[in-house]
Amino acid sequence: MNNLKHLVSKQKRRLQEEGFDLDMTYIKHNIVAMGFPSEKIEGLYRNKLEDVVKFLNIRHPGHYRVYNLCSEQFYDPAKFQGRVALFPFDDHNAPPFELITPFCEDMDEWLNKDDKN
Numbered sequence: 001m002n003n004l005k006h007l008v009s010k011q012k013r014r015l016q017e018e019g020f021d022l023d024m025t026y027i028k029h030n031i032v033a034m035g036f037p038s039e040k041i042e043g044l045y046r047n048k049l050e051d052v053v054k055f056l057n058i059r060h061p062g063h064y065r066v067y068n069l070c071s072e073q074f075y076d077p078a079k080f081q082g083r084v085a086l087f088p089f090d091d092h093n094a095p096p097f098e099l100i101t102p103f104c105e106d107m108d109e110w111l112n113k114d115d116k117n
Contacts, residue, residue: 063116
């Protein structure tokens with residue numbers, strides 16, 4: 001099934017280490033960009049939600065926050081122990097201007113809350 005994920009990812013960078021193969025990349029040591037974590041059939045060709053949860057719990061236990069920027073799909077925030085913030089906008093579009101400041105303020109507050117965040 002990983003071949004299907006690679007086909008969907010095309011030439012994009014994937015995080016492949018410690019047994020993980022995720023559509024994810026580190027922007028900084030504490031900021032990660034990733035594809036939408038999916039369940040069921042979509043999990044076959046996208047990041048499996050359970051794999052993302054496992055990765056974050058291993059790499060950043062208790063010190064991560066997921067920003068869901070997708071307006072088309074949602075997941076249960078409880079799967080990430082409630083550490084989810086919603087700032088949704090349509091895929092392949094720029095975010096609405098009115099979301100940018102609240103998003104940046106939320107992320108700044110989260111990152112400054114603890115050195116491990």
